[in-house]
Amino acid sequence: MSALDDPELRPLLSITPPPPSPVSSASAPKNSVSSGKPSISEAELATGNIHPSRSIEDDVLPEASTLGRTLTWQSAYILVISRVIGSGIFATPGAILRSVGSPGLSLLLWLVGALIAACGLMISLEFGSMLPRSGGDKVYLEFTYRRPRFLASTLVAIHVVLLGFTASNCIVFSEYLLFALGGDNPSGLLRKALAVGLLTTVTFIHGCVPRLGIKLQNFLGWVKVGLVVFMIVCGFYVVLFAPSTESAQTTMPIISWENLWEGTNWNWGIISTSLFKVFYSYAGLDNANLVLNEVKDPVRTLRSVTVAALTTACGMYLLINVAYFLVVPVDEIKQSGELIAALFFERIFGQGVGRTILPLAVALSAGGNVLVVAFAQARLKQEIARQGFLPFSDILSSTKPFNSPLGGLLVHYIPSFLVIALPPSGEVYSFILEVEGYPGQFMALAVGGGLLWLRFKRPDLKRPFKAWVPAVILRISLSLALLAAPFFPPKVKPSNGLFYATYAIVGVSILGAGVVYCENGSPPHPTYVDKPETYNRPFETHQVKIRDVSGDEEKYTLDQHGFQIHRHQSAEKHFLDDAQIKSGYYKEVEQLLKSVTGANRIFIFDHTIRRQPPSAATQDRVSRGPVQRVHIDQSYKAALSRVPHHLPEDAEELLKGRVQIVNVWRPIKTVLRDPLAVAEAGSVSDSDLVVTDLIYPNRRGETYQVKHRAEHRWYYKAGLTPEEVILIKCFDTKTDGRARRVPHTAFVDPTARPDAPPRESIEVRALVFHSDDHE
DSSP: OOGGGOTTTGGGOOOOOOOOOSSEEEEEOTTOOSOOOOSOOHHHHHHOOOOTTOOGGGGGSOOOOSSOSOBOHHHHHHHHHHHHSSSHHHHHHHHHHHHHOSHHHHHHHHHHHHHHHHHHHHHHHHHHHHSOSTTTHHHHHHHHOOSSTTHHHHHHHHHHHHHOOOHHHHHHHHHHHHHHTTOSSOOHHHHHHHHHHHHHHHHHHHHHOHHHHHHHHHHHHHHHHHHHHHHHHHHHHHHHTGGGSHHHHHHSOOOOHHHHTTTOOOOHHHHHHHHHHHHHHHTTTTGGGGGGGGBSSHHHHHHHHHHHHHHHHHHHHHHHHHHHHHHSOHHHHHHHTTOHHHHHHHHHHHHHIIIIIHHHHHHHHHHHHHHHHHHHHHHHHHHHHHTTOSTTHHHHTOOTTTTSOHHHHHHHHHHHHHHHHSSOGGGHHHHHHHHHHHHHHHHHHHHHHHHHHHHHHOTTSOOSSOOOHHHHHHHHHHHHHHHHGGGSOOSSOOTTSSOTTHHHHHHHHHHHHHHHHHHTTOOOOOEETTBGGGGOOOOEEEEEOEEEOTTOGGGOOHHHHSEEEEEOOOSOOSOOOHHHIIIIIHHHHHHHHHHHHOOSEEEEEEEEEEESSGGGOOSSSOOBOOOOSOEESOOHHHHHHHHHHHOTTTHHHHTTEEEEEEEEEEESSOOOSSOEEEEOGGGSOGGGEEEEEEEOSSOEEEEEEEOOOTTOOEEEOTTOOTTEEEEEEEEESOOSSSOOOOOEEEOBOTTSOTTOOOOEEEEEEEEEEEEEEEO
16 A cells, blocks of 8 residues: 555645646746745656646655654653663763752752753654654754755754764763772863773774674663662662761751752853753654654554653652762762762762772763763764765765765764863863753744644645644743843852853854855755765755746757757667667667767766656566756766766777767657756856766766756757657767856646556666867
């Protein structure tokens, strides 16, 4: 059963026929200047099944998981709770108390954090239930904010690459390891060196010995779970039993309502940065949203798993904070930095176990978190590289030589290293959390606002779970308030030497760089020949005039206009047998090209058959549909490289003469829909051409996408028959004013009948040599 037949999925669709229009639309890549919406989806491009009236909403249908739906409720719960419980509860309470001044406000912030986490969870639950596919916020933002094209994708990529680091857990690891080893006042350089050492070791293990990395992170994951359970038991012991013992009365501080709020700092700038630290401890509640394609019964599981994880984390965090305040004096907590859990253990268990064994377990827990986060982040960043957002994308997206995401690990390593090494040692941990938290509020604001916008704009979308609107508004309001916090300077100048709003400046600069990168013409995603899904990229549509050349075909020539329509009969009629095409049809095309161009040698290097119905696919060749994206098959550089690639022995001599690449495009049946249009070569400047990498398994090529310009002159022939071919020039070494290349695309003909049969065509690509035509 297809997605369109599934009644559970149908409410996601919005099938609306395109309105009648006197002109047709041609497509352009992301660098184009105009608006509109895509007219073809990734799945359709890959399979050739283009619905005549498809809508962009088709893109949100749940994907079929290539790994299968293997995650049960228990697996999903562990996935969420193990991500939520990291180093935060071992390290952030001390930093929060030092900032806000009193245990009362500190506990209140943990309660507020749980409330805000619940509000954010409602938003992710509605989105996850409405769009049940892997990707999380990336999917939600791309679905909601479609213009400017690529802006949402670029900002998410920038946020993940530059702010998705594991520096905070590296710092916790070094702090607790030094404490366990007896270092009372270690130097900042030593702390940073140990943190960088852990980061480097993790990168090496996951990059060079990936199986060992998986085993280590699984083992350390169990250590972390055991430690958390042990701390819960300790918390119950302290709360229920220790205050009644004589030793407790003499060694443990007494917190009363009178001194619970003593020393409170109500400055909003201080409170906001403390909230960032609380949010860090609750981060990960949406972890299941990232892998919904692999979750069994995703909507129902998502709703129950996340609520259970939030309840667990909230109860445990409050209990352990109370235990901290009951066991460790407030003044010592303020001076502890990230070592509050170590002081807690030392006061309960003494110098031996409390100061050495348990802090070492916390260090191992933090190290395990670094392993897990690096493991996941490396794969995410590898995929971002594969989509073309990073330079050297073919290298960074490769799994060679150890069958691991080594490129993604290196991308992950660099910002993590810089964030550890650059800030002053005393405040590096707090600075990291603040830098991570501030830009995250922009993302939270965009997701929350997008949810309300979709409620108004798209009430037709199926929502198995609907967030409580006041909760969404509260989350949005808090994001706005936190974003305004840098405008409320603290009364006391920070002691670390940094400007109090440095974290905001850094975070906004990173997101601003993403906007500039996108608007400045960032390179398109590369295309991988062996991965059909990478041929599909968002693009924009434009209304343009396309002239029908019927009756004037002889006026248009390859050298003057870049295309030529020629009558030609072929013995081949159905084009279903690749072997027969190569043995028979190739010879016909070769003779045709020699006759039309006067060339003395033709080398045909490939062909493409385009048929829309899947039933038309042959066993060894998958059918493709019309490409509704303006393009040229070869860049100048890639075109020349084909000569030594295909004809290495003769290349030197052949390149001395004139070289062309000409495509011979023939309809298999009379064209009644999605006709082919070409843009006259002289109307398209080289500055309109955008190089796009085309990655083969054993080499690298390039194609051109084309920016939209009103000056482009478009042509087609209506009702093209199988006895006619269009010759399309993709390259010519001549630079004397003759046409060198011609952009082309399929387009939606508004005059076509809705029931018109799908277009079928064959396109043969050939190197055309004129050995006697030298420069």
